[in-house]
Amino acid sequence: MNIGDVATRTGLPPKTIRYYEDIGLVVPGRSDNGYRQFREQDLHKLTFLGRARTLGFTIEDCRTLLALYEDETRASSDVKRVAKSHLAKIEAKITDLQAMRDTLTHLVDCCAGDDRPDCPILRDLGSSS
Amino acid sequence: MNIGDVATRTGLPPKTIRYYEDIGLVVPGRSDNGYRQFREQDLHKLTFLGRARTLGFTIEDCRTLLALYEDETRASSDVKRVAKSHLAKIEAKITDLQAMRDTLTHLVDCCAGDDRPDCPILRDLGSSS
DNA sequence: ATAAAGGTTCCAGTTAGGGGAAGGTCAAGT
DNA sequence: ACTTGACCTTCCCCTAACTGGAACCTTTAT
Numbered sequence: 001m002n003i004g005d006v007a008t009r010t011g012l013p014p015k016t017i018r019y020y021e022d023i024g025l026v027v028p029g030r031s032d033n034g035y036r037q038f039r040e041q042d043l044h045k046l047t048f049l050g051r052a053r054t055l056g057f058t059i060e061d062c063r064t065l066l067a068l069y070e071d072e073t074r075a076s077s078d079v080k081r082v083a084k085s086h087l088a089k090i091e092a093k094i095t096d097l098q099a100m101r102d103t104l105t106h107l108v109d110c111c112a113g114d115d116r117p118d119c120p121i122l123r124d125l126g127s128s129s
Numbered sequence: 130m131n132i133g134d135v136a137t138r139t140g141l142p143p144k145t146i147r148y149y150e151d152i153g154l155v156v157p158g159r160s161d162n163g164y165r166q167f168r169e170q171d172l173h174k175l176t177f178l179g180r181a182r183t184l185g186f187t188i189e190d191c192r193t194l195l196a197l198y199e200d201e202t203r204a205s206s207d208v209k210r211v212a213k214s215h216l217a218k219i220e221a222k223i224t225d226l227q228a229m230r231d232t233l234t235h236l237v238d239c240c241a242g243d244d245r246p247d248c249p250i251l252r253d254l255g256s257s258s
Numbered sequence: 259a260t261a262a263a264g265g266t267t268c269c270a271g272t273t274a275g276g277g278g279a280a281g282g283t284c285a286a287g288t
Numbered sequence: 289a290c291t292t293g294a295c296c297t298t299c300c301c302c303t304a305a306c307t308g309g310a311a312c313c314t315t316t317a318t
Contacts, residue, residue: 016274033297051257068248069254080242086233087233094227097219100183101216111209113206114205116205117204117205124180125198131264133264164264165265
């Protein structure tokens with residue numbers, strides 16, 4: 001299977017697939033003409049990667065998860081640890097963003113948004129707090 | 130005032146302050162020895178930048194906001210527009226992260242996390258859905 | 259005199275790819 | 289047989305917003 005077909009079937013852009021080969025996440029074979037040749041196994045791995053990335057795992061997380069995925073003797077606790085650590089980061093980010101949102105919402109609500117120059121948003125940004 | 134003092138008073142690292150000069154957000158003077166000399170006005174601008182960045186505005190947003198801040202004749206609606214656009218992006222990100230969190234939470238809850246290899250997390254990642 | 263603490267510039271690296279150039283290959287149509 | 293267009297290849301530069309480090313200079317304290 002050529003890279004275009006893999007791209008279609010996994011939903012990943014060809015560029016991304018080549019990148020994943022570059023950093024050693026997949027190792028497709030090569031045809032005589034130099035084209036990459038993907039097997040079902042590669043496709044499966046790439047699908048795995050796409051799904052993990054959708055869930056916000058970093059590439060390094062993906063590398064770890066992929067190794068666990070391929071290790072038939074792994075302990076599920078190892079996987080759970082990675083997932084929980086990632087989950088904690090996501091929750092921290094959500095908390096951060098919510099704080100930003102709350103502050104900004106308040107400021108936006110306070111701003112008249114008309115032709116006059118007076119603006120509570122700028123007033124807040126200009127204060128040291 | 131030297132960069133170190135400015136760093137202390139604004140909470141921004143010296144590296145960041147130099148970077149902001151590089152990209153033209155502040156233009157401190159120079160002493161005979163080549164050291165940057167910051168005035169109160171620069172300090173004020175940097176504080177503004179620090180606060181705006183804390184609220185997640187991009188550097189380009191900051192550039193816009195700073196220009197509005199310095200323009201005594203701006204319309205508050207211009208500021209409000211930038212803020213609302215940023216707010217929308219923040220809310221989109223929160224929604225994204227919440228979806229990730231919900232999926233991951235579910236998966237983590239389903240995983241025994243023991244010595245056995247069976248793991249719903251990997252099972253999910255491996256499936257095309 | 260010397261050493262520590264501060265300042266300077268410049269270069270490289272970070273994430274996870276995206277854009278685009280220059281060129282080789284393959285299948286179809288004329 | 290030739291050409292066209294779609295596909296593939298490698299290569300290099302670009303992104304955001306800094307951070308780290310090297311090599312070097314200046315000021316301050318001992």
